[in-house]
Amino acid sequence: MKKNLHRFYVPQENIRDNTVILPAEHGNHIKNVLRMKPGDGCIVFDGTGFEYEIQLEKIYPEPEGRIISRVIAGTPGRIKLTLAQGLAKGDKMDLIIQKCSEIGVDTFIPCRSERTIVKVDLAGAAKKQERWQKIARSAAEQSHSTTVPVVAPVADLNELFKQVTPGQLAIIPWENEKTTGLKNILRGTAARDIIVFIGPEGGFSDKEITAAKYAGVIPVSLGSRILRTETAGIVVSSIVRYELD
Ligand code: SAH
Numbered sequence: 001m002k003k004n005l006h007r008f009y010v011p012q013e014n015i016r017d018n019t020v021i022l023p024a025e026h027g028n029h030i031k032n033v034l035r036m037k038p039g040d041g042c043i044v045f046d047g048t049g050f051e052y053e054i055q056l057e058k059i060y061p062e063p064e065g066r067i068i069s070r071v072i073a074g075t076p077g078r079i080k081l082t083l084a085q086g087l088a089k090g091d092k093m094d095l096i097i098q099k100c101s102e103i104g105v106d107t108f109i110p111c112r113s114e115r116t117i118v119k120v121d122l123a124g125a126a127k128k129q130e131r132w133q134k135i136a137r138s139a140a141e142q143s144h145s146t147t148v149p150v151v152a153p154v155a156d157l158n159e160l161f162k163q164v165t166p167g168q169l170a171i172i173p174w175e176n177e178k179t180t181g182l183k184n185i186l187r188g189t190a191a192r193d194i195i196v197f198i199g200p201e202g203g204f205s206d207k208e209i210t211a212a213k214y215a216g217v218i219p220v221s222l223g224s225r226i227l228r229t230e231t232a233g234i235v236v237s238s239i240v241r242y243e244l245d
Helices: 024-033 092-103 122-144 157-162 180-189 206-214 229-244
Strands: 007-009 019-021 041-043 050-058 064-072 080-086 107-112 169-173 193-198 219-220
Touching: 007 122, 041 064, 041 122, 041 180, 080 157, 080 229, 092 107, 092 122, 092 229, 107 122, 107 157, 122 193, 169 206, 169 229, 180 219, 180 229, 193 229, 206 219
Parallel strands: 007 041, 080 107, 080 193, 169 193, 169 219
Antiparallel strands: 019 064, 041 050, 050 064
16 A cells, blocks of 8 residues: 555544545645545545545545545554543643553543542533543554544543553553563563553542552553653653554
8 A cells, every 4th residue: 555645534434435534624625725636546544544546536625536445454462552641731631642542552541530620510521521532543643554543531530540450561661660660571571452551640649549559550661850740641651552563
């Protein structure tokens, strides 16, 4: 498959038989920014690991194309990586989701914990989830990923601890952990399903770390420097992908 073609995400239901309809939000971009014409090729992916090369037949308002080839994309054996990220202030979550989608986080779970500063009500949380999902989708398009990361609804940290399964490697970077390093844990695991818990700006409380340990979540150190919450998520995701894929 040609790598230099433009790539777009389309929902699965827009792919029917040999035809793909691209959502109208791509129409303006394709027509006015990329200046594509009928007959031009592009790649679409549906977030499930399928990728299609199509030839555009219509450009605006909803671009439409004919499928030329279909491939199952992605890397077999790739680990599943979930980032349970403590809700961070301002637009830090946007940055974390964008960068970690590029790096290869599969699932984001924004989480509320004892020291969460951000106030999110139910309606606000749903709106934010939608916004973060969009960010994840365009970051995936941008970085030629064939899967779209999923942004889960905001969850409570203690509830998430209870959902950790025995087959998962669950780690919780904690600045007071002095003996266990991330490297040793990653080099000693056979797990293919990893969940990482990152604290908000104020970090985790001792009580939360006790609950984490009880649930089988391993506290790890990231070294002697204290990283900001947004840096920690990006750094750990990169290290996990580098070590295990
Ligand atoms: N409360 C702390 C810092 C929190 S940093 C303080 O102000 O001193 C936010 C999160 O990043 C932490 O909860 C932890 O998950 C992670 N983190 C940052 N630096 C770390 C380090 N050196 N080791 C382990 N985890 C770290």
